[in-house]
Amino acid sequence: MDATPLASRRAAVDVLMACLDKGQPLDDALAGHRGFTALDPRDRAFVRLLLATTVRHLGEIEGVLSGLITKPLDGANAVGRQVLRLGAAQLMFLGTPPHAAVDTSVRLVEDAGLHHLKGLINAVLRRISRDGDALLVDRDPTRLNTPRWLWESWIHAYGEDTTRAIASAHLHEAPLDLTVRRDADFWAGQLEAEKLPTGTLRRKGGGHIAELPGFAEGTWWVQDAAAALPVRLLGDVTDKRVADLCAAPGGKTMQLCAAGAQVTAVDISARRMTRLGENLARAGLSANLVTADASKWTPEEKFDAILLDAPCSGTGTLRRHPDIAWLKDEEDVARLTVTQDRLLVRALDMLKPGGTLVYAVCSLQEDEGVERINGILVRNPHVKRVRVTPAELPGLEDAITPRGDVRTYPFMWADRGGLDGFYMARLTTN
Template sequence: MVALDALVACLDDGKPLDDLLQRDRRHNALESRDRALVQTVTAETCRRLGQIDACLKACMKRPLPHKERVARAILRMGAAQLLFLEFAPHAAVSTSVDLARKRVKAHAPLVNAVLRRLGREGAKMIARQDVARLNTPRWLMDGWRRSYGDETARAIAEAHSKRAPLDLTVKSDPVVWASRLDARLLPTGGLRRAAGGGIEGLPGYDTGAWWVQDAAASLPARLLGDVAGKIVLDLCAAPGGKTAQLAAAGAHVTAVDLSERRLARLAENMKRLDLEIATVTGDAVSWRPEAPVDAVLLDAPCSGTGTIRRHPDIAWTKSADDPERLSQLQRRMIDNALACLKPDGVLVYAVCSLQAQEGEGQLEAALGRNPDATLEPVEAAEIGGVAELVDARGCLRTLPCHMAHDGGVDGFYAMRLRRSG
């Protein structure tokens, strides 16, 4: 029931899947194993939605009316279990039919017939599918083609079909913790474990030795250089991975976020990590510190298309209008962040987006609006020597198909600007 309701609200109403599950008391009351199952089924349904819908269409004489949201969601979840999650066929079918009898009784025979046929013919259907095209909305693919070319756009889409691994950032001694956590040490400095399983039982969780953070997400904070003893603002700070990096590196950090709820969670995370920071509830468009600061990290609100492999619902809950709408907000935040700096201070602007309007398009616009700002190019040596992560202008640009031999990374863009003295 929890998975079904979340999927309907996500795919039909456009609500973020993680938010739906985190706020559902029924989900939070489940055992950890059952919560993980709900998350796996809903995420994989979103990840493979285009393929699933193509298979369902082939098995039905006519599509379900648009209003039959619940029946459609039951079929989609059942198909995900049958085709991509390796559930026992009889279990996937019977569970789906039972759910249909409880929620949409008139459609139970249809659910039974369609899923049984998928159990027989689904593997052959999938073998003939164009995975990248089916699972990627046209507006996303077109944008990536314009920005990166056809080959790279397809590689990005194909990378999204794989579940992301578990990446960790450690306070210190990464080699030691790699051994203790049965993890690989990445060239960018973080640790990587296979996806799946809870994190609370892992060594070092209770003592705050590490936190969960994608390898690419850990890079923008490193572009501020040595921050020990410096006064640093982390704007739009929640959930706090970058805040933790800066505090662990010895910075005096003020974490600013518009959401009191998210800021409270950030404070809880810092307590577990035994890191001291200050927090302020404020809007990055207008909030200013009492005195100028040495550095600002602005991880701005964005479309999040760089994190589709971790949050596959983003492909279906965002629209072509979102990047341009958000880019206007980002411009205002960039200008305010630069105004918070001391002379010779540094701003790192970052977004977890693959869309050029939110990344590369912001660079020249920001320099044009702020004549006292200059671009300070990033060197590959600053990010573990991985040259493919630095673009021609000297900005950080990671793509999900980068570091493919290591399991890929999230998509990020970051530029470093210095305010003249």
């Protein structure tokens, strides 16, 4: 057996265990795994695809495995469970040749010293390779691949039809979206990208990001089309003093700088702020960078406009980060709402009278979105909602809520590849 396929899958097993057994975000687990970082780019891409596919279809995979395994694989045998999950994902969803998926899986448990599991791994995966399609018949992938806490929260907020549309969209990988500083039509051609109605460029092909035209010069940066919308809601920011709170890794900061604002970017993470500074330098942009807890930081003077992209559960980004669904729960959301309220109050204190505050979260949870804004409005009579107009969101008029806020769903622009799920609201003060 070639060592490279085995090394790739060994890294995948380790990372999947770190994620699903220890609660580490998938991206963090990958970045910290020496075996993964030592792989060549092609093999790293395979590992990412394998892991994302496994987690994206985890409910279906578990449904199949539970019907084929009579005893739980836990404790010292937990590696075997992850090997089976990865093997099943290769056979059912990636079209990996059965001999490659089965043989490497058997080798993995053998290398882990779990010789007593070799027969089980071989038998289960060969059954899946033979009967995989039949094993998936009459299953409900949208429901199975969505944890109960998420499913029930969306049913309560949006109803079953919308919930199913959301869950279905999460089964598809997100495209690569880019925000370009200028000449979007020109760069659409250079990058073989589609220009979306809101100005974002959507890449049609693959390739390494750092090798694409314009990256080194900072002409564009990676940013989901929905994530680029909050800055639009601030309107013309030329020469205005604007605070970007919870700013890292900096896509919105770069948007604001490119639009001519005098930007102060605040984030609590020194590591992430270093990355933000590097991104600004690559683009030839500058901002006042402040490493601080935005809920406690006090500026020397108030701002004309503030963008608060608050810490949240991230459930609107499951197309990109499917592990979030299995790592977060209702208690996490409840804790985050406390932080969001604290940040909102502090942000309003930093805002000049008559200034504009845009609140945004990449979450589909109503608790983190409209409920936070409604609560602030009830408790602060001097704060007013400023309705978003259809002219501000070309092609996304349906995302404007009856209250005048913005709610994007993953299934929007489905024919173009979808969107991240965001909630946005615009406020001002008397």
